[in-house]
Amino acid sequence: MSAISFSYPSFHTAHSWNNPKGFGKVRKQQAGKLHVKCLSKNGNPTSLQNAVRVGVLGASGYTGSEVLRLLANHPQFGIALMTADRKAGQPISSVFPHLSTQDLPDLIAIKDADFSDVDAVFCCLPHGTTQEIIKGLPKHLKIVDLSADFRLKDLSEYEEWYGQPHRAPELQKEAIYGLTEVLREEIKNARLVANPGCYPTSVQLPLVPLIKASLIEIKNIIIDAKSGVSGAGRSAKENLLFTEVTEGLNSYGVTRHRHVPEIEQGLSDASGSKVTVSFTPHLIPMSRGMQSTIYVEMAPGVRIEDLYQQLKLSYEDEEFVVVLENGVIPRTHSVKGTNYCLINVFPDRIPGRAIIISVIDNLVKGASGQALQNLNLVMGFPENLGLHYLPLFP
Numbered sequence: 317m318s319a320i321s322f323s324y325p326s327f328h329t330a331h332s333w334n335n336p337k338g339f340g341k342v343r344k345q346q347a348g349k350l351h352v353k354c355l356s357k358n359g360n361p362t363s364l365q366n367a368v369r370v371g372v373l374g375a376s377g378y379t380g381s382e383v384l385r386l387l388a389n390h391p392q393f394g395i396a397l398m399t400a401d402r403k404a405g406q407p408i409s410s411v412f413p414h415l416s417t418q419d420l421p422d423l424i425a426i427k428d429a430d431f432s433d434v435d436a437v438f439c440c441l442p443h444g445t446t447q448e449i450i451k452g453l454p455k456h457l458k459i460v461d462l463s464a465d466f467r468l469k470d471l472s473e474y475e476e477w478y479g480q481p482h483r484a485p486e487l488q489k490e491a492i493y494g495l496t497e498v499l500r501e502e503i504k505n506a507r508l509v510a511n512p513g514c515y516p517t518s519v520q521l522p523l524v525p526l527i528k529a530s531l532i533e534i535k536n537i538i539i540d541a542k543s544g545v546s547g548a549g550r551s552a553k554e555n556l557l558f559t560e561v562t563e564g565l566n567s568y569g570v571t572r573h574r575h576v577p578e579i580e581q582g583l584s585d586a587s588g589s590k591v592t593v594s595f596t597p598h599l600i601p602m603s604r605g606m607q608s609t610i611y612v613e614m615a616p617g618v619r620i621e622d623l624y625q626q627l628k629l630s631y632e633d634e635e636f637v638v639v640l641e642n643g644v645i646p647r648t649h650s651v652k653g654t655n656y657c658l659i660n661v662f663p664d665r666i667p668g669r670a671i672i673i674s675v676i677d678n679l680v681k682g683a684s685g686q687a688l689q690n691l692n693l694v695m696g697f698p699e700n701l702g703l704h705y706l707p708l709f710p
C-alpha cells in the first residue's frame with residue numbers, strides 16, 4: 317500500500333479508561349470509516365493487501381519483540397517480514413514463546429529479505445551495523461531506526477562518541493530526529509526517522525520546554541538516571557548476568573556515556589546556545605523501566621510553580637506526556653508496558669534549585685512505542701494508533 321489516505325472511526329475518543337487527571341487522555345479523532353481491521357497478527361500476504369506492510373529488522377531482540385507486541389493491536393499495520401542474525405531461520409515461537417499465539421512469518425536473514433512489497437521498516441539493530449544496512453535498503457521504504465546511528469547531526473561527534481567514522485553521511489543529513497512531541501511536524505514528512513535513545517527521551521521531554529521558556533539555567537544541569545536491564549539488549553554479556561545485576565546498583569559510563577552528546581544536542585537546539593550536562597546512568601535490577609532525576613538551577617526570579625505551570629501548559633494537549641498532580645512522585649511502575657512519560661517537579665531545599673523526575677518504559681516510550689508513534693505520523697495516521705496500553709501495575 318503506497319498512498320495512505322483514508323479515514324477511521326471515532327473509537328479512540330470513546331475509550332472509557334480516560335481518567336479525570338488526564339492520564340490516558342486521547343486526542344480527538346476524526347470520524348469516518350475503518351477500511352482495515354487488525355491484520356498485524358497475520359503474515360499471510362492476502363490478508364495484508366490493504367494494510368501498510370511493515371518489516372521488523374531485528375525482530376529477535378528486545379525492541380523488535382516489543383514492536384511485534386505493539387503491532388498486534390494496530391489496526392493498520394501488518395507484519396510482512398521479520399529478520400534476525402544468529403536466529404535467522406527460526407520460527408518466532410522458538411525465540412519468543414510468548415508470541416507463539418500470533419501468526420507471524422519466520423525470522424529470515426536481511427540478505428534474504430524481499431522488500432519490494434514492503435512499505436516501511438522498524439530497524440531494531442545494534443548501532444554501528446545499522447547505517448550500512450539502511451544504506452542498502454530500497455529507497456521506497458519509510459524507515460524508523462531505533463539505533464543511535466542517525467541521531468547526531470555532527471558527524472565528528474558521532475566518530476568521537478561511537479569510535480568509528482560514519483559510513484552513511486548522506487543519510488545522516490536526511491534523517492529527522494524522532495522526539496515526537498518536539499519535532500512532530502518534521503517527522504510527518506520524514507523518510508528516515510532517527511528514534512531517540514531511551515535516556516535522552518526521559519531527559520529531553522521535561523527539560524526542552526523549560527529551556528525554551530528560559531525558566532532554568534543551562535549550566536549545572538545534573539542528571540542521575542537509572543535503567544532496567546532490558547535497556548542493554550538481549551545478547552549475552554557478563555555484566556548482565558543475574559548474579560552481577562541482582563541486589564545491587566551499578567553506575568556505568570561515568571563521565572563518558574554516549575547519550576551525553578545526544579542529550580546536549582537536543583537541549584542546545586532548545587536553548588540556541590551550547591548546553592552541557594553531567595550525566596551518570598545506572599543499571600538497576602529490574603527488567604524494564606527508566607527514571608531520570610534531574611537537578612537544575614532556576615533562572616533568577618523563577619519559582620517552582622512557574623516550572624510546574626510551564627510543563628503543564630506544554631503538555632496539556634499531549635497524550636503520552638503527563639505532568640502529575642502537584643507533589644505526586646512519578647514511579648516506573650506507573651508506565652510499565654506503556655508509551656507514557658510521567659513527569660513532576662519539586663522544590664529543592666536549597667533555594668533556587670529544582671528537582672525534576674521523569675519516568676518512562678525504556679522499551680516503549682524509550683524505544684518501540686515512540687518508534688510506532690513516529691511511523692504512525694510518517695504514514696499519515698493518528699500518532700496514538702496501536703498505543704493504548706494501560707500500565708502493568710504493580
Ligand SMILES: NC(=O)C1=CN([C@@H]2O[C@H](COP(=O)(O)OP(=O)(O)OC[C@H]3O[C@@H](n4cnc5c(N)ncnc54)[C@H](OP(=O)(O)O)[C@@H]3O)[C@@H](O)[C@H]2O)C=CC1
Binds near residue numbers: 546549678
Ligand atoms: N533495549 C532498549 O531499551 C533500547 C534499545 N535501543 C536501540 O535499539 C536497537 C536494538 O536494541 P535491542 O532490541 O535492545 O537489541 P538486541 O540485542 O536485543 O537485538 C538486536 C537484534 O539485532 C539483530 N542483529 C544483531 N547483529 C546483527 C547484524 N550484524 N546484522 C543483522 N542483524 C543483527 C539480532 O539478531 P539475533 O538475535 O539473531 O542475534 C537481534 O534481532 C539498538 O541499536 C539499541 O541501542 C534504543 C532505545 C532503547
Ligand SMILES: CC(=O)N[C@@H](CCC(=O)OP(=O)(O)O)C(=O)O
Binds near residue numbers: 443462464512513545
Ligand atoms: C541499560 C543499558 O545498557 N542501556 C543502554 C542504553 C539504551 C540504548 O540502547 O540506547 P541506544 O539506542 O542509544 O543504543 C546503554 O547504556 O547503552
